[in-house]
Amino acid sequence: MFRKTKLVAENQRVLVFKNQELNNVLTPGKHKIWDIKNELEFVTFDINTMYFSEKNAERLYRNNKELREHISHWKLECTEVGLLYVNDLLRGVVAPSEHLYLWKDAGEIRLEKVSIDENIEVDDKALFLINRAGANTSTRLIKSERTVAIKPIADLNVVKDHVGLLYVNGQFIKRLAPGQHAFWQFNHTVELKSFDCRTQMLEVSGQEILSKDRVSLRINLSASIKVNDAELAASSVESVDDFAYKTLQLALREAVGTKSLDDILLDKLYVNETVKELVVERLSDIGVSLLSVGVKDIILPGETKAILNQVVEAQKAAEANVIKRREETSATRSLHNTAKVMENNPTLMRLKELEALEKVSEKIGSLTVYGGLEGLMNGVVKIA
Known part of the structure; x- marks a missing residue:
């Protein structure tokens, strides 16, 4: 059959190759094409994916004027990162030195370039948009003929009462205050060392x-x-x-x-x-x-502890014995002094006798006295 019919949907674009050379780009609609020698090959693309990921994309874009009418191309320098917006919504981050080929009809597309040559810190607005788009965990990038996932930003969190030290490629850069910080880690190795400043x-x-x-x-x-x-x-x-x-x-x-x-x-x-x-x-x-x-x-150790306890016990017993003997000596000396005083003082002797009588009477229920007080005193002393 020499005449072929090709139906292209609204979200599709078809590249027509003749003898493996790009010949035409089919837009949505019904197309009738003559192929007498059966030399045509059709490659269908879904523009909803946005990315023109043909393995020969760079050569095809450069050599075919008609294809350039459907494809947008951006080239990033080695010190640039791209923020890709589609219909004013951030869709991804493009790595440095990358070529980006996108279908123009996929939406209103713009690429915002950010220099990471001298300052790799991500401002709060960009960080918010990247996190909201989920672009910091699974960012789609075009690298030659394949799409890869990469984490473009290093999220660093310095907790309260800590001090953070930022190192880039092994070199100390600056101190970071408590809070959230983010840095581009393309072409760089970003490291945080955190220290607790409390006791x-x-x-x-x-x-x-x-x-x-x-x-x-x-x-x-x-x-x-x-x-x-x-x-x-x-x-x-x-x-x-x-x-x-x-x-x-x-x-x-x-x-x-x-x-x-x-x-x-x-x-x-x-x-x-x-x-x-x-x-x-x-x-x-x-x-x-x-x-x-x-x-x-x-x-x-158990044995040493037992021996030490015995030593301490013996020392305490000896100390107690010394104290006991000291007190006994002191008491004897006090009695001796009292006896010498009473020997030459009858009145004091009589008072001691009355004191003794008082102590004895406390323990006796009744007492019969013969011979008066003198007899009582003499009897008590004699009994004592």
């Missing part, structure tokens, strides 16, 4: 350490630190917490390992002061201050 507590728990006299101790240490210079800390260590933890751990081992158990128990502040002295300067060198440090627990 932080570190727990160095369960440290098994031998004292100088080879007693195994389990010690729990607590310390509070604060980051003063975030830039210095970021350039000095990978992790402030890890560095501080290991520094405290080594200082604790050094402090305990050079003292005997008795010395440690006698001077409870020795470990705290020694650890602080060893650590404070090392932390200061990385922009961190050590605010406080203290031993929470010193746990002895």
Whole structure:
């Protein structure tokens, strides 16, 4: 059959190739075409997809005037990013150095170019439009003959009471205040390092350490630190917490390992002061201050603890015995002094006798007296 009929829908465009060379572009409608030698080939495109993604798009666009009437072309520099708008709605982001071919009849199309040569920060308006369009999670880009997905923007969030450090391609750029920030990451590696500027507590728990006299101790240490210079800390260590933890751990081992158990128990502040002295300067060198440090627990092995309890019990018993003997001696000396006073003072002697009588009468229900008061006193004294 020499004459062919081709029906083109409203959303379609058909490229007619003759001997693999673009010959014509069919617009919507019914077309009758002569093909005597069966040399024609028809390629149908849906313009609703917007993208003219023919593998030879660049060559076809350059060599065919009729095709250029249906296709719009944009070329981005290596330092430019494109914001693609269709009917005033953002539809996607185009990567640097890309060629973009779009069907003109797909809508009112415009490409807004943004330079990322010196400033890669995304302004709030552009970020809002990109996020609303969902273009930051699955952006359609044309790369040669294929469509790919890429995340064009790095969303960085600095939480409250933190300081953020922005690094681009490994170089420190600036400090970021708490809040949401966004940066183009085409041609760049964007990284955020965040530091908590509040006082932080570190727990160095369960440290098994031998004292100088080879007693195994389990010690729990607590310390509070604060980051003063975030830039210095970021350039000095990978992790402030890890560095501080290991520094405290080594200082604790050094402090305990050079003292005997008795010395440690006698001077409870020795470990705290020694650890602080060893650590404070090392932390200061990385922009961190050590605010406080203290031993929470010193746990002895079971056998050592039992022996120590026996020693303490014996010491307390000896101390109690000394106190008891001291009090007995003091009481005897007091009685001796009282006796010497009464020996030369009959009146005082009589008062002591009356006092004794009073104590005896408290325990007697009835008392028969013979010989008067003198007989009573003599009888009481004689009985006593």
